[in-house]
Amino acid sequence: MPINQILVFTPQLNSRIQYTFDHLLHQVLGFELQYTYKIEEFVAYDGPKFSYGKNPLGGELFVEEFGLLNEHGFEDIDINVSDWGGLPCFFRVSEQSEVEFDFFSATFYLISRYEEYQPYVKDDDEGFPIEESLAFKNGFLHLPLVDLYAHKFFKILKNKFEVLKLPKKLSKTNIIFAVESAFAYQEKSFFRQVGGAFYDLYHLNVNKLWERIQVNFKFKKDPYNVFEELRKLKNKSEYKFIFLFQLSDFSVKNRNINHNKRTYQHLIKSVGDHFTTGMLIGYDALKQAAILIEEKKRWEGIAKVDLKVTGNKKYSLNFPDAYINLGKMGVKSDYSLGYPKHIGFRASTSTAFKFYDLDLEQATPLTIHPCVFNSEILQHQELEQVKHQLYMLRKSSKKVRGEFNLLMENSDYTSASIKKLLKGILKNEEK
Structure with missing residues (x-):
């Protein structure tokens, strides 16, 4: 029985699910994944496994879906951040789920940069303002939150399937x-050199002007x-x-x-x-x-x-x-x-x-x-x-x-x- 392989039951396998599961379970944790929509195949499998969907099959390790991974395109989503054992979480689901929120949907929202597809007023640098970021607004910008989700879920799997071992991986x-x-000076055009020299003189940057002269006459290596x-x-x-x-x-x-x-x-x-x-x-x-x-x-x-x-x-x-x-x-x-x-x-x-x-x-x-x-x-x-x-x-x-x-x-x-x-x-x- 392979100890580095996980079987996932999902009624509908699409690109969002494959993308998200691959990142969390393969890229972050290092496991190989197999998918099935056949209940008989899932039940017969003796190795590490879990199901992902709207309802459990019955008695298995079950993670309830919030729904984002079965949608298309993007729209404005009202997000409420709460706590999951010390980690910020969102997309809460029902109590029948082994995990109280859909961390797969949360992961997709974060790594697809879903929020950056939404309308926003650009910052002074013509980019996405950090103030609009869910991570910044909720104080978890300093956390590799997705990776922490993956490792916490691994502990849940490990409690259920002791044979499961975390593959080796180095940071x-x-x-x-x-x-x-x-x-800084070398290879600049004549006009840029003259302009730079006048700028140094105007601002009384005598040391910089002297350095410019030394570099151009090859008495000193260019500082850059x-x-x-x-x-x-x-x-x-x-x-x-x-x-x-x-x-x-x-x-x-x-x-x-x-x-x-x-x-x-x-x-x-x-x-x-x-x-x-x-x-x-x-x-x-x-x-x-x-x-x-x-x-x-x-x-x-x-x-x-x-x-x-x-x-x-x-x-x-x-x-x-x-x-x-x-x-x-x-x-x-x-x-x-x-x-x-x-x-x-x-x-x-x-x-x-x-x-x-x-x-x-x-x-x-x-x-x-x-x-x-x-x-x-x-x-x-x-x-x-x-x-x-x-x-x-x-x-x-x-x-x-x-x-x-x-x-x-x-x-x-x-x-x-x-x-x-x-x-x-x-x-x-x-x-």
Whole structure:
């Protein structure tokens, strides 16, 4: 009898049910799943099993459905959050259910980003305002709530089926570096150099002006060129560094170096020899598919491999259109989901999940890796406060064997305080 397989009885198997159950029971917990709508097959099965529907079959472990997983599209839902043994819960069901609320429907609501399909007034960054988030309004933004649901349900299954064992799975720490500006001064055009110098003079930034001169005359290394230093740091640990390079046309929003510069292209290739690399999506590319396609062609022309990894750090996500466009182009992984000015789990999970298209009612091949931290936060919160929050969140992620993804910039590593923060996190990770 397999000890890592669970049989699920459900009268109606659809894309929402498969998507949600796969995330909770397979991606988070690691179990293999089988489904059946045949009562005889379910009753005859001796291994771990439960039923999901409107009514129990009789005596089995039964989870009552709220109904969201059998609906189509999206609509405004009135949600009341209550407590389930210390965990926030919603979509309460009757007492005949083994669990007092439909945590499967709650999971789907959270990881599909159902609330972001609803009408809302955009924030100052043209994105989904955190104040509209169910997690923020109810004080569980800091919790990988979906993962905690899964592990609590595992204990219920374990009490019923002692043979069931939790498959081995390790938590991961990923540091994602958004390379919008590979260099502070190097490779900038003559007009940008002159403009920058006059700006430094006007604001009496004498030290910065002197540094600019030293770099341009090759007396000093460009301060943003920290890639070799990061390579040495990475080699001392087991975590993963990912570098995302921007290839947008220069504009008010996109201040990167010209993608045709040989030095920049060589940097992308050399970093790719040691790290996972991908593309940092430009402001306009998030909103226009044609521009996104052009940037993808540029990246593949330089890297000489298909683009599989993307991310966005500074701009609003443009959900769900950006994800739809990335999926159509064959991108496999994206590191954009998070709040630029707040620490926490935007989708209430620390486990990577597939993007679910609510318009088409189907899961897509695009995997979303939630980011709990964006270095933009340090412009709004004190370093010590951020450090404490990160330690607590990483502890929560490790408890549920999830991912701990930090979204930073190469330019951040020029700050002594941020460098200390990063090294402190990584040192603690190794213990």
